[in-house]
Amino acid sequence: MNTLVPLPEPLPPGRVPEVCLVVGEQSAAVKLAPLATAMRRRGRVRPVLLACGDHATAVTETLSAFGLAADMLVELARDGQDTTRAAAQLLAGLDHAYTDRPPDAVVVQGDTATAFAGAMAAFWRRVPVVHLDAGVRSFDLTAPFPQEGHRRLIAQVCSLHLAATPDATANLAGEAHAGPKVVTVGSTAVDAGFDALDRHRSHPDARVQAIEDTVVAGECRMALVVLDPTHWADDELTRVLHGIADLVLATPDLEVVLPAPRGSDLRHRAYDMLGRLVRVTITDPLLQPELVCLLSVAAAAVTDSDVLAEQAPSFGVPVLVLGGECGTWAEPAHPGHPWTAGADRAVIARIAEKLVLSHVERLAVAPAENPFGDGFAAVRCEQAVQWLLGLRKRPHEFAPGRP
Structure with a gap:
């Protein structure tokens, strides 16, 4: 399926592409942290973590629990502003960030106002958008509001849809978002859970x-x-x-x-x-x-x-x-x-x-397989981003029950 944003130009020899990961909430930090870690470990793509919005301080604390730190910060001074003005301020801040450090692609997660603003600011700059947790749908624009609208609008400007489950992939196909640019990867929350458990020592x-x-x-x-x-x-x-x-x-x-x-x-x-x-x-x-x-x-x-x-x-x-x-x-x-x-x-x-x-x-029984992921979602996501940038073949997809 064609994308509204042109795919990246071939990279000059030796240049490592930079991919901006937009993190505006703690849940996004949890889900994007494994992807940033996978990118850093592999070294073919350089992740740039951008913390933004009302919860920037909480985001940085969550990232630190995974051994990560934000590379860029876009703070939002609400001061009683309504949602529309706050969103406009966030868009302007993200646009400045993309101008100061132009990314080769932008990754947004979920359906928040931050994800929507991050996607639109990138789209207007003709930067490919990667949507993590794509395909979640309630099929009711009023519930949850405005998140369901954000989900659908992000999909329209997305160059790569990373769906957590086959059900989410099917939802995208029902909206004519199908083909190789939709990849079923599993949930990176599962990866984050295993990583967090490895890092735990004791309760304060x-x-x-x-x-x-x-x-x-x-x-x-x-x-x-x-x-x-x-x-x-x-x-x-x-x-x-x-x-x-x-x-x-x-x-x-x-x-x-x-x-x-x-x-x-x-x-x-x-x-x-x-x-x-x-x-x-x-x-x-x-x-x-x-x-x-x-x-x-x-x-x-x-x-x-x-x-x-x-x-x-x-x-x-x-x-x-x-x-x-x-x-x-x-x-x-x-x-x-x-x-x-x-x-x-x-x-x-x-x-x-x-x-x-x-x-x-x-x-009395062993835990059943997790239908949301197997702990390798971040690796698939990193490989999919590489594929988008022309650095490797398209990755194998997550399928619950597959050995």
Whole structure:
């Protein structure tokens, strides 16, 4: 299929192409870190990590957990600006960055405003756009809003679509994005999870370390609850935390670990609603090594994070992903996929308890294959970028179940 942006000109002999990886959120940092590492290890492409947006400081902290540092910084001073003005400021900042250090290609991840701005700024500069996690669709432009619109618009200006799963690839084909420039690679979140686990040494919070030790000794079970406080309205967050309280009261041997940023509404409400429960530990946000280590020994996870949901099957941990309308819920469509539910107190407590109680049965068998990735997604992505730049053949694709 033809692209709207011309493919790069042949590189002069000896010049290593630079590829800009745009990182605006912590989840993007987790998913792009393995790709940057793979590029640096191989040495055929030079990654340039660009941290930008409101969360630039958090992004740099997340990257540092993977042994990486941002090469460029585009900060966004919101100062009460509305979304439109903030987006315009971000576009201008990214355009200046691409001008100061012209990339041979730009990689964006996901469906955020940062990904959209990074793609459009590159497109206007006639720089090829690579979209990591391409093909995710709800098929409803109003939900999630505006993310679904960002997904579709990025696809229109993309020179290389890196889809995590065959389902995402099929979604792209349904929109006439098909052919060799769509590559199924697996999720780099899985790679990040394995890398983070290798980097883990101990928990800085002694309470968390004590819980992990107790879980590993088989003396209790643990549920990991990870929520982004910016995703939730006050009444929704109240219902979610009530559901977690009900879960704790219904499961006598269960410990809950809930990371929450200091000063956030999530932390205040968690202390108000869960602070009196002795088996709930509210801690500061955890970096990937600490978070993945806890996930690997958890009986279940309750989260709104797609990163955690994609990492969990590697450790045989079932996940309840929260989002959508109150009262809605769905069982996994395929083995290894998460349960989903809206912000409904009774539903959250009931499904989370079901997942926790299945822990003993799961310990008796080896974890099933992770349908989201096999730990080699970053290598495939790096090879696909090389292919786009004319440096090698097109890589083999990820296919769950293939030996």
